[in-house]
Amino acid sequence: MSELSFDHKQKLIPRRHFRAFDAVVLTLLMLTFWQVIGSWTQGVAVSPPLPTLVYLGDLLATPMFWDHAAATLEAFLLAFVLSALIGLVLGLIFGIRRFTGEVAEPILAGFYTIPKVTLYPVVLLLFGLGMSAKVAFGVMHGLVPMTLFTLGAVRNLPPVLIRTARVLRLSPGRTMRWVLVPACLPDIVNGLRISFSLSLLGVLIGEMFSSQRGLGFLLVNGMAQHNVPLSTAVVTVIVVMAIAANTLMLRIGKRFAQRADTVAG
Structure with missing residues (x-):
């Protein structure tokens, strides 16, 4: 006892x-x-933690920083929403249509391995400078993983679910909404987590190359002026935001996975 x-x-x-x-x-x-x-670089390449945090506190008190942060947030939210919605729909379609999915999957995987910076001239020609180019960079980074995660989740579903939907004569839209999305929710949340990080990365890259506003531009500007505290402070903000958001979405994904296991059990 x-x-x-x-x-x-x-x-x-x-x-x-x-x-x-x-x-x-x-x-x-x-x-x-x-x-x-x-300490090893003597502040030439990276500013130490304490001076960086002091500089960051002063930076957060300036309207200039929040103007750049708002520009990044606006572009990122738009890119993330587009990546999530388009990737979800494409993943569901490719998952249901097996032959289409088998053709599309290697194409998407091949595109995913291409360094997106090499497509920078094409993006500029198509979208020009400013918000549209940043959003395009974000979608290019976040769309593919969302599509592949959803595609894999649909493929791993028991075939009886899709057969039941066909027997009930559900429309494709209702099949996705009532059958596929609830059953694939844990994997979809994981796809959203990866798409979140890569969409943010794409937007920052777009700001570094094709914008005069945003945290990416502020980072490049600090590097060009050899303002090490500014560059390190901006990187610190980006890292903290990414870690916090990924931790939150990881917990949400685990909860959905636990619920799915409970329902399956």
């Missing part, structure tokens, strides 16, 4: 405490590595 009660108490220890401890340790290791790199 004592061993059972001990095991029971051990199981009651919240896992979030261990996760918080791991997060603190990882953060300290990253700050230590950051400090080592900053």
Whole structure:
């Protein structure tokens, strides 16, 4: 009985405490590595943590920073929504139509491996400078993984689900909405998480090459002026935003996966 009660108490220890401890340790290791790199380069390539945070505090108090941040957020949200919606629809269609999916999948995978920077002249010719080019870069990065994740999720579904939808004579739209999307939701959320990160990367690249507003432009401007604290502060903001958003979406994906396992069980 004592061993059972001990095991029971051990199981009651919240896992979030261990996760918080791991997060603190990882953060300290990253700050230590950051400090080592900053000290080794003497602030020429990377500004150390404390000066960067002080500079970042002053930067956050300026309207200029928030103007650039708003430009990046606007372009990113538009690119992410387009990537998610178009990728979801294409993935569902390619998943249902097996032959079309088998033809499209290697094409998408091949396009995914191409460095998108090489398509920079084409994007500029088609979309010009400004918002449209940034959004195009974001969609080019985020669309393919969303499509492939959804395509793979539909392929792994039990065939009885699609057969049942056909027996019930559901339209393609209702089949996607009522059958495929709920069944593929965990994988779709994972696809959204990857698409989120890559869409943000694409928008930042677009700002670095084809815009005069946004965090990407601010980063390049700091590099051109050899303003190391500015460049390091902008990179810090981008990294913190990406880690926070990915952590949130990862937790959401795990919850959907647990619910799906519960329903399946």
